[in-house]
Amino acid sequence: xxxKLLIISAIxxxxxxxxxxxxxxxxxxxxxxxxxxxxxxxGQVIDGHVNVYLIWYxxxxxxxxxxxxxxxxxxxxxxxxSLGSTPYFEINKTYPNAAGDVPTGRLSSGRNEADPDYxxxxxxxxxxxxxxxxxxxxxxxxxxxxxxxxxxxxxxDVGSTSTGFCTEAGTPPHHGSADVFLxxxxxxxxxxxxxxxxxxxxxxxxxxxxxxxxxxxxxxGDAMVAKLAHVLSTIVTNPFGDGWYDRxxxxxxxxxxGKFGETYTTANGARANIMLGQRxxxxxxxxxxxGHGRCALSQ
Numbered sequence: 001x002x003x004k005l006l007i008i009s010a011i012x013x014x015x016x017x018x019x020x021x022x023x024x025x026x027x028x029x030x031x032x033x034x035x036x037x038x039x040x041x042x043g044q045v046i047d048g049h050v051n052v053y054l055i056w057y058x059x060x061x062x063x064x065x066x067x068x069x070x071x072x073x074x075x076x077x078x079x080x081x082s083l084g085s086t087p088y089f090e091i092n093k094t095y096p097n098a099a100g101d102v103p104t105g106r107l108s109s110g111r112n113e114a115d116p117d118y119x120x121x122x123x124x125x126x127x128x129x130x131x132x133x134x135x136x137x138x139x140x141x142x143x144x145x146x147x148x149x150x151x152x153x154x155x156x157d158v159g160s161t162s163t164g165f166c167t168e169a170g171t172p173p174h175h176g177s178a179d180v181f182l183x184x185x186x187x188x189x190x191x192x193x194x195x196x197x198x199x200x201x202x203x204x205x206x207x208x209x210x211x212x213x214x215x216x217x218x219x220x221g222d223a224m225v226a227k228l229a230h231v232l233s234t235i236v237t238n239p240f241g242d243g244w245y246d247r248x249x250x251x252x253x254x255x256x257x258g259k260f261g262e263t264y265t266t267a268n269g270a271r272a273n274i275m276l277g278q279r280x281x282x283x284x285x286x287x288x289x290x291g292h293g294r295c296a297l298s299q
Contacts, residue, residue: 036255038293039245041245043238043243045096045102046147047097047104050148050232050236052151052232053136053142054076054113054153055150055151057124057155058116058122058155059157060116072220072221075218076153076228077109078278079281080228084108085105087299088229089107089232091288093105094299095243110148113141113142124163125160125162129152129176129187144183149186150188153190154191155192159191159195168199169199172254173231174189186235188231192220194220197211201219203271216279222281230284233251233286238251252289253286255287256284260283285297
């Protein structure tokens with residue numbers, strides 16, 4: 001019965017998604033132009049509490065041939081549960097809206113949802129990613145939450161070339177917004193870096209292609225954490241494409257991708273630059289919007 005409802009909801013999604021915006025599509029690939037200041041485009045920022053819902057699309061089990069997947073899910077979940085109200089995430093407070101309201105930096109980890117049936121295929125377009133979110137909401141696994149952010153995390157057998165995943169180093173993670181049951185929701189997409197480590201996780205790959213140690217001994221989890229930090233910052237400061245970005249179309253975290261600042265060495269020999277809870281992580285800096293601006297891990 002649940003599968004039947006899911007198939008029906010996929011058909012309804014076409015008519016229900018009357019409004020949709022792809023905000024990350026405006027950002028070009030290539031080296032960030034960090035010598036330019038951020039510009040406000042008179043639109044919205046997310047100035048309240050943010051509930052983040054994780055949707056694990058595809059094979060996320062060792063039993064289906066994805067080793068280390070359970071550990072990766074735990075690493076990402078632990079990071080998300082500790083990120084809110086940290087000095088790092090509160091960099092986004094430097095992005096006010098027209099009324100002077102700013103992102104609060106408060107995050108909550110909403111429910112996690114598995115989507116193991118590949119109902120949207122193994123090569124996801126922006127429309128497919130919206131469909132994955134719609135499916136999880138329409139069958140009641142996740143609520144319709146206009147204050148929420150839905151992040152689709154794909155297993156390594158799933159691609160998304162049209163959104164820039166695994167196409168070029170430095171491509172920012174994709175995000176956008178769409179109407180689901182007449183409520184506008186925000187979403188993002190993060191693919192598994194095991195599909196193309198040198199492009200999606202170059203910080204963990206040596207020049208000869210061999211892997212470097214990662215802070216939690218899990219390439220997928222550690223690289224997805226960095227992408228999650230990136231996409232959440234761009235979503236809260238530019239949720240609908242009319243908030244903050246520079247004259248090149250780069251959003252705040254785009255300008256600092258691959259810049260880590262001061263790092264330290266973990267017990268397993270990996271590089272890290274931030275500790276949240278009981279775990280070390282290596283995340284790119286974010287752009288502090290104070291006058292000319294700068295990349296940093298805190299204001």
